[in-house]
Amino acid sequence: MSELPNPLQDAVPQPLAAATSRPSMLMPALAAGLAVCTLVALVLAWQSNSRLRNLEQELVRRQDSSQAAAQEAANQAKQSQDLSRDTAAKVALLDARLAEVSLQRGQLEELIQSMSRSRDENVVGDIEASLRVALQQTSITGSAEPLVAALKQADERLVRYKQPRLEGVRRAVVRDLDRVKAISVVDVSTLSIKLDEVVRLVDELPLLSAADKAGEPAVARQARPDTKPAPKPAAKPIEPGMAGWWELVQQRWGETAGLAWQEAKSLLRVTRINHPEAMLMAPEQAYFLRENIKLRLLNARLALLSRQFETAQSDLRDTLGMLDRYFDARSRKVAAANELLRQVVGQARQVAVPRPDDTLAALAAAGR
Numbered sequence: 001m002s003e004l005p006n007p008l009q010d011a012v013p014q015p016l017a018a019a020t021s022r023p024s025m026l027m028p029a030l031a032a033g034l035a036v037c038t039l040v041a042l043v044l045a046w047q048s049n050s051r052l053r054n055l056e057q058e059l060v061r062r063q064d065s066s067q068a069a070a071q072e073a074a075n076q077a078k079q080s081q082d083l084s085r086d087t088a089a090k091v092a093l094l095d096a097r098l099a100e101v102s103l104q105r106g107q108l109e110e111l112i113q114s115m116s117r118s119r120d121e122n123v124v125g126d127i128e129a130s131l132r133v134a135l136q137q138t139s140i141t142g143s144a145e146p147l148v149a150a151l152k153q154a155d156e157r158l159v160r161y162k163q164p165r166l167e168g169v170r171r172a173v174v175r176d177l178d179r180v181k182a183i184s185v186v187d188v189s190t191l192s193i194k195l196d197e198v199v200r201l202v203d204e205l206p207l208l209s210a211a212d213k214a215g216e217p218a219v220a221r222q223a224r225p226d227t228k229p230a231p232k233p234a235a236k237p238i239e240p241g242m243a244g245w246w247e248l249v250q251q252r253w254g255e256t257a258g259l260a261w262q263e264a265k266s267l268l269r270v271t272r273i274n275h276p277e278a279m280l281m282a283p284e285q286a287y288f289l290r291e292n293i294k295l296r297l298l299n300a301r302l303a304l305l306s307r308q309f310e311t312a313q314s315d316l317r318d319t320l321g322m323l324d325r326y327f328d329a330r331s332r333k334v335a336a337a338n339e340l341l342r343q344v345v346g347q348a349r350q351v352a353v354p355r356p357d358d359t360l361a362a363l364a365a366a367g368r
Contacts, residue, residue: 120163120165120166120366123157123158123161123163123166124166124169124363124366126157127154127157127158127169127173127359127363128360128363130150130153130154131147131150131151131154131356131359131360131363133146133150134146134147134149134150134151135147135355135356138353140307143307143353144180144181144183144353147180147353147356148177148180148181151173151176151177151180151356151359152177154173154359155170155173155174155177158170158173165366166366168362168365168366169359169362169363169366171362172356172358172359172361172362173356173359173362175358175359176354176356176357176358176359179354180353180354180356183352183353183354188304188305188307191304191344191347191348192301192304192305194340194343194344195297195300195301195304195340195344196301197340198297198319198337198340198341199294199297199298201333201336201337202290202293202294202297202337203290204333205290205323205327205328205331205333205334205337206327206328206331206333206334207281207286207289207326207327207328208326208327208328209281209286209326281326289322289326292322293319293322293323296315296316296318296319296322297315297319299311299315300312300315300316300319300344303315304348309348309349312344312348313345313348313349316341316344316345316348317345319341320338320341320342320345323337323338323341324338
């Protein structure tokens with residue numbers, strides 16, 4: 001017979017059964033945990049021991065290196081002491097030599113200053129001498145070109161020299177150069193060209209004593225053989241009989257009387273002449289008159305080239321008087337020659353060239 005289930009036994013809870021079996025299961029777990037902890041402790045102890053051993057080795061190595069470094073430092077300190085003693089000796093020697101060099105440098109600077117001072121004096125003397133020579137040339141020739149050239153040369157020399165001590169001299173040179181350039185200089189070459197043109201025209205100028213074709217009356221021009229006669233009007237046909245012959249006689253008589261009257265008028269000319277000697281000039285005298293005018297113009301040209309403006313003015317005025325007296329003023333060539341001569345007379349004048357007083361004063365101040 002099967003046993004009936006015991007309801008009381010089945011009613012016993014499961015946790016109580018588990019609680020009764022837990023002590024038997026905790027013991028192996030505790031043993032395993034202790035073993036693991038022991039192993040971890042052993043590993044940690046071994047690591048600590050190996051780290052300590054490494055630290056000891058590192059300390060020993062560092063101690064050895066520090067001892068070697070200390071020994072090397074001691075050697076270097078000894079070498080430094082020796083080097084410092086040598087350096088001190090060398091510095092003392094260098095100080096002595098520096099003092100000697102400083103003394104020599106002072107002497108050399110004094111020598112250079114003395115040489116520079118003498119060079120400045122030479123430059124000042126050369127510039128002053130060139131300016132005085134240029135002043136003499138200007139006073140002789142009456143031209144500002146020598147003085148302008150001397151001032152330009154002095155300015156260029158001072159620019160190349162670049163001495164601050166002579167800067168005042170250079171400024172004075174520039175001022176005097178501007179003042180000299182500001183004056184109107186006579187253009188001698190242009191005036192000479194104008195005089196040459198007048199000399200060329202002298203042979204072509206018409207005289208008052210020569211026949212003036214443009215000024216003669218029409219009757220006189222018709223009476224001259226070199227002029228072509230005016231065409232005669234066509235004669236009227238003559239009628240037969242006495243009336244025709246009488247008309248022919250009157251026509252011939254009128255033509256003959258007209259020719260006679262033209263010839264009579266060509267023999268007499270009425271002209272207003274201010275200088276009678278101009279009409280009484282012979283052809284050979286006209287040749288010498290033209291040559292005399294050429295000589296006066298050439299003398300005026302030479303006077304202009306030599307800067308003798310008073311002599312040139314005198315010759316030019318005499319030439320203008322001759323042109324007005326002996327030549328026909330109605331001619332265009334005579335008018336052109338008069339105009340050229342008047343232009344030369346107006347421009348050929350003595351110009352007062354200013355003296356370079358500022359430069360000479362600055363040179364005198366710099367030479368002291």
